[in-house]
Amino acid sequence: MAGRDFVVFVIRRFINAVITLLILLLLMFILVHAIYTTPLALARLYAGPHATMAQLETIVKEYHLDAPLYVQFINYLVDVFTGNLGYDPIYKEPEVYIIMQYLPITLTFMIPAVILTVLVGTLLGAVAAANRNKWIDYLIRAFYVFTWSSPPYLIALLVLWVFAYLLGPYTHLPASGYVNPLLPKPKTITGWPLIDAIIEHNWAYVDSYLVHMILPVLSVFLYSFGVYTRMARNVTLDVLESDYVRLAYIKGLSRRVVVYRVGLRNALIPLVTLIVLTFALSWTGAYVTEVVFSYHGMGYITTVAITSVDPLMVYDITLFVGISVIIANFIADILYGILDPRVRIT
């Protein structure tokens, strides 16, 4: 399996991802310079709303904001790849340091939600496709049409209401926060609080963290479930109408074997690319869910940055989201290459 063409394939995909990242950076750069046209306006972006004129001018000199655009872009690229996104005007700390504190918290509850969406969505999509135009198909379709067309905060609010308030006496699920704030924090080893706590065998912390994670995971899952299941159903329908599925029927295999062994296995390949789409979609769901559940991750600092007029922070968070999606895309491409050897050649 790991032949020479596979290595070439991985390298080509990697170069592709880097080019996408470069164009993304160029786009963001152009956007910022189209909105903040003068060096002083740019300096205000870096210095915050309350900076004096003298401070702005020192920032213009220090960051070379009056240099030609291509010099600025090269400086910017060098800074991004050395992990230097500048100081935040509100927190007075490096942007990367702040974001790296919040990013793991969002990803730890987002990734399980994506995995759950993919597992349940693929299965229900296949069930709906196999029982096309029967009651179970209508039921699944009605459910995903509703979750798809409801705003994510409505889903989060309903989840909160049902599981934390109405059923609260039975479930004992917390309504806000990502961990019990009274518990001592684990030492920073990897930067991911959950993994750090597991390494330290701090089981009380792990338990509290997981319990706080349940409702946000459920909300994000329900939010991205709609789009994913709809596509999973369509993909499975296409597969079930193909020749090799007919052949499987002709061979005399039972319907269950045909649908869930032959059909589903072949539908999995196109669904791999959908995982990235679900991941990208879940970011939006995660933002809103964090606001509803006061879960202190990327969505939370975004709202704080919006209210404290800190566009630089929002900009850098967006950059991190974009990078995470590009990485996810790269991983999905590799998976696709492993599952479907035909892709490696093109």
Added chain:
Amino acid sequence: MTKQVVKRRVGGFAVSIWSWIKLISKDPAGLLGLIIVTAFILWSIIQGTLELLASYLKDPGLGWLLLPYNPFAQNLAGAFQLPSWVHLMGTDYMGRDLLSEVLYSIPYSAAYPAFLVVLSAILIGAVLGISAGYLGGWWDEVLMRVTDAFLSIPAIILAIAISVLLKASFTGMIYSFIIVWWPIYARLFRAETLRVKAMDYIAAAQLYGVSPLRLFFKYLFINTIDPIIAYAMLDFGNVILAASILNFIGVGLQPGLPILGEMASEGVSWGFPRYWWWALFPSITILIIALGFVLLGDRLQDIIGGRAAY
């Protein structure tokens, strides 16, 4: 003679609309979507015109002519009222009637973003996508790379960043949506153009010496638009949802103007399960509007894609 021709064409148009309606209504879900979307469009036109007239004639009372209450009138003694027959959706912390606020805000929080963003995205996407598909070469390559980069970031999150850079106002939100929304349409138009380009009538038009502008509108745009209309119908719902998400987070608000997403977020911050009606009714309004577009778009996609048995 010419009069007759014109008459027949107008009649043909009306007949074709009626046949479309009949076609859509064969599926109960499609019919439901059609009803919701029609009601939404009618209300947006009526209320939007009244609001425009009110601001033009400097007579704010016109803005709530059709509403049960004045959506801005405060009544602190009647704050936080539960939904009842007097206030169908209850009242907020200043005693304002929520139903009036919801109805008042529909044009701003749903109709304007949806139509401005989708129509601009279709126009930009058509020009760029058709030219990329038709001309090919380096222009195609560059454009596809740019759309790749745009699509690598979730559109809503990029829109949040752009509108915060644009000072987070309502118009800033619309601009940011247009900036992030066109790449998908450019992709769709390009794919359709590649399909259409190989057909004989395009070659015939080229041989005939049709001017490029005519080629673009009459031959390429008209023949690539069908699947895009179905997608756009779904996309109206997507834009409405996206706008409400931005408003919920606190972007794209207009001081002094009630907006559905903002009302929901206020309801949450004042205490969600306690004042449930304040957060839920505006969200459910968005759900219903988006549901209408999703159902109608799904049905249209089935009809145009040929998947439905009609």
